Amino acid sequence: MTLPGHSQHPPAPTQRSAARSGATRTGDDDGRYTAEVAAQIGEAAQVLGERLQDPAMPHSVEDLEHVTRGFATTVEGMSAGVAGITEWLRAAGHAGALSGHASVMSERLSHISRELARLADAVDAAEHPA
Numbered sequence: 001m002t003l004p005g006h007s008q009h010p011p012a013p014t015q016r017s018a019a020r021s022g023a024t025r026t027g028d029d030d031g032r033y034t035a036e037v038a039a040q041i042g043e044a045a046q047v048l049g050e051r052l053q054d055p056a057m058p059h060s061v062e063d064l065e066h067v068t069r070g071f072a073t074t075v076e077g078m079s080a081g082v083a084g085i086t087e088w089l090r091a092a093g094h095a096g097a098l099s100g101h102a103s104v105m106s107e108r109l110s111h112i113s114r115e116l117a118r119l120a121d122a123v124d125a126a127e128h129p130a
Contacts, residue, residue, distance in 0.1 A: 038081075041074065061127040065120050072116035079109035 051057050052067065059067075086102040089095075 045074065061123060065123040065127065068116055068120035068123055072113050072120060075109050075116060076113035079106050079113060082106040082109060 082102055083106040086099050089099040
């Protein structure tokens with residue numbers, strides 16, 4: 001998921017396949033892989049946001065539906081990730097305000113994901129009126 005002008009060094013194929021298969025990583029990278037993926041997703045979202053705000057960029061309703069569904073999927077992944085962070089914080093002894101805040105953020109992200117999916121459905125309905 002490398003964008004022009006951004007990191008051109010994707011993880012080794014074995015790292016990708018382990019991450020995609022859901023296999024537990026052994027920590028051999030001290031979290032660098034996870035941080036790199038998160039940075040690339042953030043950069044991609046920022047670039048996409050800039051493109052969507054540019055009135056000169058043509059978009060179809062179908063394109064906007066796909067983008068909105070992609071946002072919903074991304075935010076749901078963020079929710080799952082923050083839930084994982086919450087559990088990690090608790091396991092590391094950070095129960096209390098910090099893990100509580102992370103838990104609330106995970107719930108909010110999940111809600112936002114559902115709302116984005118509803119928006120995508122509304123965009124689809126606008127494109128295909130009954």
